[in-house]
Amino acid sequence: MADHQKGPSGEDALIARYFKPLATDPGAFGLLDDAAALDARGEDVVVTTDAVVEGVHYLEGDPPDSIARKALRVNLSDLAAKGATPAGFVLTLALRGAEASWLAEFARGLEEDAGAFGCPLLGGDTVSTPGPVMISITAFGRAPRGTMVHRSGATPGDRIMVTGTIGDATLGLDVLKGGATAAALAGDSAARDYLIGRYRVPQPRNALALAVRGHASATMDVSDGLAGDLAKLCAASGVSAVVDAPCIPISDAARAVLAREAAGIPRLLSGGDDYEILCAVPEARVARFSEAARIAGVALTAIGRVIAGTAAPRFLDADGAEIALQRLSYSHF
C-alpha cells in the first residue's frame, strides 16, 4: 500500500499548500469542504465572473503573480463599477501541471491582492488541462438591497465620466508583442514599463464603489474598449452619447506614443483591458461625485454627455469632426 493511500492527493496538497492561507473568511471553512457559505447579512450578494486564458488575456511568460492579480482584479473592477463592496471569491484553476515555483508566485500575488482588496478566497476547483492555463474567478460583493448600479439608467443630460486613463493596456500589450509601440518608446523604458504594468495588473477602482452607488445613474467597467463599452451602456439605457475625444484622459506614456504616430486615438478607444469605471452621472451630482473621487484618490474625468436617441455614441475631435472607428471593441468571437 503506497503512501498516497493515506496522504492527501496531489490536488488536495496543492490546495492546502498554496491556497489555504487565502481562505481567511469563516464561510470558506478552511477550504476543507465542498462549498462555502456567504453570510449575506440581509444585503444583496452581487455576483460577477470573469476568466483569463493564457495567450488570450495574458502572455505565457507573464509573471505568475501578475496573472493572479489580473484574474482577481478584472472581477474586482466589475464589483467596483456596480457599487458593491468585495466579499470574497471562488477560483477555478485549470493547469497543465503543478509547478511549485509558478504556483507559489501565483498564490502570493493572489494572497496580497485578496488582502489588499478585502476579498478572501472562499473555495475553488483545480483541474488538469492539456491546453492553455485558464483562471476563472467568480467574485462576490455586497450592496444594500436593490442598490446595485446598472448599465441601464443613463438619461439625456447626464455627464459621461471615466476613471484613470484610457488606452494604456492595449499599448502595453503592443510593447510586449514588439509592435510599433515598442519601437516608438525604444528610448524610454519607464514609459514601456508603465504601459506593460497597465496591461498586466489593472487597477480596479474599488475605492470609488460607494460614491458610484451614491451618484452614478449607470455604470460599467471598461474592459473591452471604451467605444464599445460606452455603446453597450447607451444601448442598455436606451440613449446615445457624444464624447469630446480631447477630454479623454490619456497617460503621458500613451501621449508619447500618439505623438510619435505609433498609434492613433481610435486604437486607444477600442483597445481592451482598461478596467476603468465608465459612468453616467446626473449633472446635479457631478460636483459631489468628483469630490468623493478626489477624497478616494481616484482620477475622474468628464468626457462627454448623454443625449437622446439610439444612434451609436459619437466621438468628436478638437474640431468637432466625428472620429471614424473601424471597430468599437475586442470580441472573442
Added chain:
Amino acid sequence: MADHQKGPSGEDALIARYFKPLATDPGAFGLLDDAAALDARGEDVVVTTDAVVEGVHYLEGDPPDSIARKALRVNLSDLAAKGATPAGFVLTLALRGAEASWLAEFARGLEEDAGAFGCPLLGGDTVSTPGPVMISITAFGRAPRGTMVHRSGATPGDRIMVTGTIGDATLGLDVLKGGATAAALAGDSAARDYLIGRYRVPQPRNALALAVRGHASATMDVSDGLAGDLAKLCAASGVSAVVDAPCIPISDAARAVLAREAAGIPRLLSGGDDYEILCAVPEARVARFSEAARIAGVALTAIGRVIAGTAAPRFLDADGAEIALQRLSYSHF
C-alpha cells in the same frame, strides 16, 4: 464603417441567442449587466464551483447537451450534499470557436436542467481559447443561516450511507474508451448505454437536500471515488470508518461487469464521477432519513459505520477481510 460597428459583437450575439433564455431570475438582469444580484433573503448563500474540461471530464465527441448537463449537475450535486436549495449559477465558457449547432445543443441541455432543478443562469463570461473547451460553473444555493452540512461532524457510531449506485460512471468511461468493460458487455447494449449515461449525465440528489440538512451529521458528494471521498470525510471529522463492501449498492450493469471479471470492486470504489451523496447519519435518525429518501424517490443504502480513530477507512469483503486498494481516488495532479 462596417456593420459590426453598431451591431452587437460576436460574443454578445452568442450570449443573447443561446443563453438569455436561461436567465429567468430577476437578479440576472437579462444578462445585460456586468454582475448579477442574488437576493439572500436573510439566509446563507452556499457557493460551490466545479469545472469540466474536454478530454478530462468528458470526451470530445460527447453530445453537447450532456456536456452542459454534466457541468451543471456536478455543481448541483455539491449543493444537494450540503443541504442547500439551488438558487442559480454563473457560467464561464472557454471555446475554440462558436459553432452554432454545438452551442444550440449545449444551451438546450443547460436550459432544460436549469429549469428542472430550479437553478437559473445569473451571468457568465465567454472567452476564446486555443485549447480544449472548458466549462466552469459556480452555483449558489440557499440554506437557513448556519445549517449547511459539513464534511466534519461525523461521530463514532454514526451509520455511513450512500445514495444511488457506486462505480457506474468509471465503467461507463471504460466503455467509451473501448476498455475491458466494453468487451465484457459486448452483447448487452442496454447495460453499456446505462453505464455511459451514468458517466455522461450524473443524477444529482437535490431531492434529498432537505433531509440531508435535517438528519446527516456529515456529508459530501462522491465525485473522485467512494474510497477517497470517505477518507476525506473521515479526516475532516477526525474519525475512521469500516465499510461492508457487500452492502455497497452496485447496479445490475456493474454487477455484470464484476461477474465477467472485467473490473473488480477496488475499481468501483476508487473510480470517479459517481455524484452520489455520501453521509454519516446518527443511528437515531437513520429510520427517519431513510423514510425521507423513500418519499423523495432516492435510493439510500447503509454501507458501514463510523468508528473512533484516525486510520484510513477500511473496506471489508464478505469474509471480513480488508480489501486492498491501490489508490483511493482520482487526482488531477
